[in-house]
Amino acid sequence: MTDFPTEPPRQRLRVLAAMSGGVDSAVAAARAAEAGHDVTGVHLALSANPQSFRTGARGCCTLEDSRDARRAADVIGIPFYVWDLADRFREDVVDDFVAEYAAGRTPNPCLRCNEKIKFAALLDKALALGFDAVCTGHYAAVRTAPDGSRELHRSGDAAKDQSYVLGVLDQQQLAHAMFPLGDTAATKDEIRAEAERRGLTVARKPDSHDICFIADGDTQGFLAQRLGTREGDIVDESGAVVGTHTGAYGFTVGQRKGLRLGVPADDGKPRYVLDISPVDNTVTVGPAEALDVTALTAIRPRWCGTPPAGPAAYTAQLRAHGEEAPATAELLDGTLHVSLGRPMRGIAPGQAVVLYDGTRVVGSATIAATDRDRERRRDRPAPAGAGRTA
Template sequence: MKVLAAMSGGVDSAVAAARAAEAGHEVVGVHMALSKSRDQTRSGSRGCCTVEDASDARRAADRIGIPYYVWDLSDDFHDLVVEDFLAEYAAGRTPNPCVRCNERIKFASLLERATLLGFDAVCTGHYASIRTDGPGGAPSLHRSRNMAKDQSYVLAVMGPEAVGRSLFPLGEYETKEEVRAEARSRGLGVSTKPDSYDICFVADGDTRGFLERHLGESPGEVLDEHGTVLGTHRGTHGFTIGQRKGLGIQQPAPDGAPRYVVDIDPSSRQVVIGAAELLSTRELVAGDVISFEPLEVGRQVHAQIRAHGEAVPARILEVPATSAAGPAAGVPASAVPDSADPAPAADGSLRVELSTPIRGVAPGQTLVLYDADRVLAAATLERRA
């Protein structure tokens, strides 16, 4: 099988490419140049897509013995990931750029180019597993055995078609040290390279500063839940639901309890803060649903809203028409008689009820549903019900 191995310059993608080659595939390595300014060097664990990273990927490919190329995808990355990030914050939402990058760059732009060049699959160093149940069964996306590094959450938006054309060789490793040890045994110089973290295009880690530089200032008021003005701010894009620090207020709450951002309204330029209990919810509503299999109202699942957050037991209450399965699709399960044949959710939303309340749910976050360790669906959160 002809395999295009995405090589970031880190240890994970290098070991993944080596294992794909060892498995007998015809492997070609490619480094995706995503930054428009690539003359910088990495600072510890911050930054990516630097000249240093491209050089590390080239040395790894040479050691593995595979061809290697650099593809300039910086325009795609800027238009589809960075601009989306800015637009979402400007709209008072909280996006996850890693989710968008996996969806639109690594498993859209990259896979499209790979297909045009005659490759059968794309290989990456993500921590997730792909399994096929029985002969002729459809491949499904599962969590990695290394739960501390599991990336199935950010990969869920790739959808079933892309899963069927992807390889994740690191999914069965239990620890990162096992991957580093294999890199050392293969003579790969990146075996000790630190992991990257934070938002890759905000190399200094100052997300608020990045947003202000690109979106400018748009002053407004900070209010409590009763409408009392407590302070001012320089732009709603500097806030996210659940935020506790940097609220710009001097007055403590009457009871002395911490206060959090509970609502953001870019149109009025108002940020509302309140007590922690105002953040709690047991129902989530999401749109733009990507299903790996038909979803059924009443089905018990686990719901996760952050990349490394806890998956909470939940029950599906509504499903969009394209995800419906069985006679109970689209209305609360408790309201459906055995003989009913209701219509699916009129607004195309996915709605789930959580077994226990969670806090800090923000529009724009990604909701992923699991059945044990198997991904069922991904969607974009619209609101708390």
């Protein structure tokens, strides 16, 4: 497979371009076609009832998005189809999202969508139909190593880099992945300008920021509809009740706003969510410094290449738009143990830790516990799948 977009392809490939209806995927499809590949566009219908999603939603589940994708395909001059993956999306992404929150964890639905939908369900179907690769508008780079293996690297535009949410891709998936935007240092403004030059009407369409399947952006309301309400206590580190809530699932570790505490802190400083216990429906709050994490364990690791052998030095990214921290990581009996070179805050079970060697993505795993979690609440139930590898 060739790298994009600087050289003509060494061979002409059959490429399935996933077109969300946004500017990035449209330009990616256009670049793949311009490079000489046989490109077919496909829009994934991920909602069983797309009319329920708001018009103008900055997601990828609306009828508007489907129509925008079709118009872009017409301008590019490629065939276009809509594939219904709503049932698979509901099971693998939406239901997983709800179950993780119910268990007191904080999932990343975009990461799960890339793993289960775009590079599992979609790629499997594409290969079965004779396509050679799936093309998306992600800002990341796939490069060929000297030994012929495929490597995932950060995008040339650090501000738009999306390699974190692609860290779940394995070697087989990378061998059939194409990211035409990732090997360039073009900024988002330059991509929009390119879209205008190509006559793509999505050139000025807003970026997607919301969780695409939550119509009004109200995550807590979405979860309440599915999990119901259940009153519980908000306590401080001593166990004293300082407030109440209607569902522990409505909080995330590191949260400061919306706590509505009835008892002020002794020192007058803000308090943050430190822990969420679904067992007794209790939320624990405390000072910012109590959020510091220096080590963590993670389960279900997925490697972009060969798994690391023995402890090794990397950098670790713990949130989609978070900073990197120096780290030492070691894989023991299927569980990843990571020691951070400096304290990091707002790290919650359910989030992903992605390891990097320079710009190269080494792999990803789901955070199961941090040192702070083990010290503060030893009765937390083990995450489903603990100790298993992908």
